[in-house]
Amino acid sequence: MGIKTPPQAPPTWTLTPEQITSEMEILLADAKKLQDEVSATQDPTFESVIKTLGDASNVRDGLVNQLTFYQHISTDKDVRDSSNKAEEFYRDFEIESSMREDLFKVVNAVYNSKPDIDPESKRLLEKMNLDFVRNGLALPIETREELKVLQKKLSNLEVQYNKNLGEETGFIMFTADELDGVPEDIVSQFAEVDGKYKMTYKYPDLFPVMKYAKNPDTRRRAFVGDQNKVMENTELLMKAVKLRADIAHLLGYKTHAAYVLEDRMAKSPEKVMTFLNDLRTKLSIAGKAEITKLLELKAEDQKALSLPEDPTFNVWDYRYFDRLLLEKEYEVDDQKISEYFPMQSTIEKMLGIFEVLFKLKFEEVTGADRAVWHEDCKQFAVWKNDTGSDEFVGWLYFDLHPREGKYGHAANFNLSPGYVDKDGKRVYPVTALVCNFSKPTATKPSLLKHDEVVTFFHELGHGIHDLVSVTKYARFHGTNVARDFVEAPSQMLEYWCWQPEELKGLSSHYTEEGKTIDDDLIAKIVKSKHVNGGLFNLRQLHFALFDMTLHTSDGNIDVTKTWNGMREDIALMQQGNETTYGYGSFGHLMGGYDSGYYGYLWSQVFAADIFYTEFLADPMNTTNGLRYRDTILKPGGSREALDSLKELLGREPNNVAFLSELGVEN
Known part of the structure; x- marks a missing residue:
């Protein structure tokens, strides 16, 4: 039909x-x-x-x-x-x-x-x-x-x-020499003023500079500038932490974290801190070994560039030497890989995965029928077909390129939840992905780096959760689940971006139609998955433990000292004599993730358990996909997440797959 x-x-x-x-x-x-x-x-x-x-x-x-x-x-x-x-x-x-x-x-x-x-x-x-x-x-x-x-x-x-x-519009002007190493197709998109190039703090500008600029001072200035870009927010967060503590005390709770966690899967700050500190102990061993390796690479690079020796590993060194390690020892070249992931065909192939797994259909709306807020937007009518006939499930939007005044990160926004109206009629959801991937140029389409493919798939996972959920009440629809479970379905879907067959299926070279990514390049990508995984997750632990430290306090805390000190202590990276104020742009802390950032790591435990149990042996198994869709995604928050997990897995969830994935001993 x-x-x-x-x-x-x-x-x-x-x-x-x-x-x-x-x-x-x-x-x-x-x-x-x-x-x-x-x-x-x-x-x-x-x-x-x-x-x-x-x-x-x-x-x-x-x-x-x-x-x-x-x-x-x-x-x-x-x-x-x-x-x-x-x-x-x-x-x-x-x-x-x-x-x-x-x-x-x-x-x-x-x-x-x-x-x-x-x-x-x-x-x-x-x-x-x-x-x-x-x-x-x-x-x-x-x-x-x-x-x-x-x-x-x-x-x-x-x-x-x-x-x-x-509304942040900050930038730094760099000379061509200062941007040495940054790919030409990136620099060419920077506005040029009086022979200098304007790097904004939007991700498509900032990240390539952090990853490719050979000059360590360029990277330092870019990092510090980004951290300190919204200085007026620092005082706002400090005031908010104090207010939250005061509110918690009035309500009879010891701390703001105790108040928040009562209604989450974790239930208490003590349980969260035990989880985070246990993970920190296990990851610190790996992180220290990774720093040693990166310092060897840094010494070679400094010498090759005729730069003075610098035996410290600074936070602004991480993206540059992580990329260099991937290129030198794993031969993972982001730019080369991105040639196989032109945005348009990659999107079509991603949607194709959901067509198989969840029996969905995506029909793009074009021409005069489009109802969008910007010309860059894509709009899809989404249907499911697992009963022999097409059944509408909702509307999906993509808004994928940066522009002034636009939300600066990558996120899924539920624009209208699904529910059953007072007359018993189904009302369908509307959901949007808002991201900031580089725009196409006159000579190239927008090419996605592998980490951007992962980001896109993750956010699309939230969108699919919204679309396939069926609840009576908007309150429980889609991603309206416990905040420390909400990331698990999207994190689980990221695994498809690391499976050889699925990665090949997503690829198509932008100049050679039909040419998929080489098997040896796929093998290198997969092998590199957890390179510097200790440091990556220690960075997440810095954010999570900073959040918990603020919100288990009475609010009388030196936020700046805590932010900077915990980074060096937990993430194992130095920051010279720089004092940074990155908590002024840590939107999660003022966007519903207060006492909740741990959830990114917490929910990864469930994501790994689901994937290893249900999909590792056969990622495109439609029977398992539909069972997962209807057991985990369909109920939204209308039942306890733990009950849905136990029904799907046939047992209590555990962290065996998660620790195995990270390569750390349980």
Whole structure:
């Protein structure tokens, strides 16, 4: 059967700054009116309170996501500012709502009545009630009022921090000599002013300079400049850490981390710290050996370039000598490899993997039918076909190249969750990948380096999670799972980028149509997977332990000293006499990952266990793919992640595959 017209139109992306503001105001006024009505319910039932609030939230979540998304992708600063302001309005509304004693009373009354309802509805009721309890509704009114003030202050700090990061336009001017070693096709994309080249801090500019510039001072300036690019954010984070500690104390928790982790898979700071410190002990041995190896390479390089001896391994040396080691000893040449991964064909082949594994179909929308926010965007209608007929699952967007004012990293944004509306009709999700891969030039398409292929596949994994999830309530849809599990499905999919057959299948040389990557080059890529893996993961541990150190404190902490000291101590890299302020652009700490960065490492344990158990022997096994899709991805957060894992694996998850993958002893 051929693909039909989608049963749901895509969103439109034409709002003006004034419309964004007015739509948010109307949305919040309607929401408040509904909450007033529900809180006045005389005989609270599941239908009159929980389902009514749930149905309203289903609709509202998608509209809010879209209004606040403009700040990340619009080319119009006024639109971005308006979207940012709209997010502030919404956050304030959420805080007000979460502190309403009248709403808590009717929700709690339903909770105590223990209604006979389906499991997902029961979970919604439990979560709604717990939200109010965790927001202090059982506390005296004076304490609640104090909490409300502190939470609004914290919310405004987070919004401002992310606004500063999104609007960042810093750069460094380098001479051609200072950029010696950086590939010509990269330098040619830098703006040239008075014989100097403008390197911005966007990844397609910064990373090649860090990886290829022969001059160590160029790398130092680029690294320090990037770390210190949003100095106004340093004070905002310091204030936020103190506010979080104060809020946790008012709520009766010892620390902010204790408050956050109560509702995660890990459950406690002690369990997280045990996990991180155990991993640090095991990885430090590997990291020290890797530093020794890289220092030998550095000594050779300094001599070859007639530079003075430097026996220290600085943090700005890492990307350069990591790349040099891969090229010299593993013969992994990023530029050569990228020739086999032109963006367009690589995307098509990636989508092809999901067509086999999860029985999906991706139909690109072109021409006048496109509903996009920028000409660079791609739009897909996505269907599944595992029952013999096409069934719509949702809309998918790709926005893949950097531009001024655009979100600067790689991320998946859920623009509208899926759910069942109040009439029992399915509403389909809308999801977007926002990345920053280099733009095509007059002579070359956009070519993806292998690590960019991995990044793309990872973010696409989040998008697929959004698309194939089927839940009754938006609250549990797709990636709305425990924060320390959310990365696991995407991390699991990264393994496909390291399997020889799948890697060959993704490749196609940009000048020689049909020519796939050579087997010997594939073997070199696979062999290099965990080169400097100790140092890479120690860097992750620096971030995770910094996060936990801040959020197990009372907020009276020297953040700058902690950031710099922990890097040298944990990541094993020196930074000369430089003091850096990288926590000012560590967006995770002000974007929902506070007391949660450990989750990247924590969830890798589950990712490795799933892949080794279900897919290692046959990565393209459709039967296992569909079972994984329906057991892990489909339920979203409508059940405990651990229950889904145990059902898929047939046992409790363990870290055997994870440690084996890293090559460290258990």
